[in-house]
Amino acid sequence: MKSFKKPLIILSTWIVVACNNDSKITRLLKSEKAYEVILGAFEAGESGNKKFVPLLLDNCADERSTTNIQFKGFTVYEEKMAALRKIYKKEPPVKISWKPDSTIIKFYIEYAKENIDK
Numbered sequence: 755m756k757s758f759k760k761p762l763i764i765l766s767t768w769i770v771v772a773c774n775n776d777s778k779i780t781r782l783l784k785s786e787k788a789y790e791v792i793l794g795a796f797e798a799g800e801s802g803n804k805k806f807v808p809l810l811l812d813n814c815a816d817e818r819s820t821t822n823i824q825f826k827g828f829t830v831y832e833e834k835m836a837a838l839r840k841i842y843k844k845e846p847p848v849k850i851s852w853k854p855d856s857t858i859i860k861f862y863i864e865y866a867k868e869n870i871d872k
Contacts, residue, residue: 776803783809788818792825792833799837807841807866810834814862815854828852838862842869 779801782794798806816830825833831854839845842865846858 775801776805779806780809783812788816788830789820789822789825791816791818791830792820792828795830795833795837796825799833799840802841804841804869807838810837810841811859811863811866814859815856817852817854819852829854835859835862838866842866 775797779794779797782790783798783806785791785794795810798810811834814831814834816834819827819829829852832850832852835846835850835858839850842862844865846861848855848857850858
């Protein structure tokens with residue numbers, strides 16, 4: 755029984771850390787501050803977790819940007835679309851830029867609808 759104790763502790767710790775990180779990303783994506791939303795979108799994209807897709811698509815045409823050095827010049831829109839590209843591993847029909855593009859937004863909305871359970 756002792757041989758299972760260490761892996762069980764490691765697994766439990768990993769689950770707690772993963773859940774805390776998910777709630778942190780959710781809190782950031784729901785923030786009113788552009789920098790926090792941008793950071794949340796970046797972390798959501800890095801996680802690759804599709805559970806963040808609805809939050810990424812919510813108000814995704816947001817043109818606000820930040821002066822924070824880590825994401826200086828990036829817009830909320832740009833980072834949310836980049837996160838969706840990472841999560842779905844699917845390039846949009848046109849290049850993502852700082853300016854919201856309805857073609858890209860519609861592309862990811864439709865792609866999300868088609869792949870909701872996949």
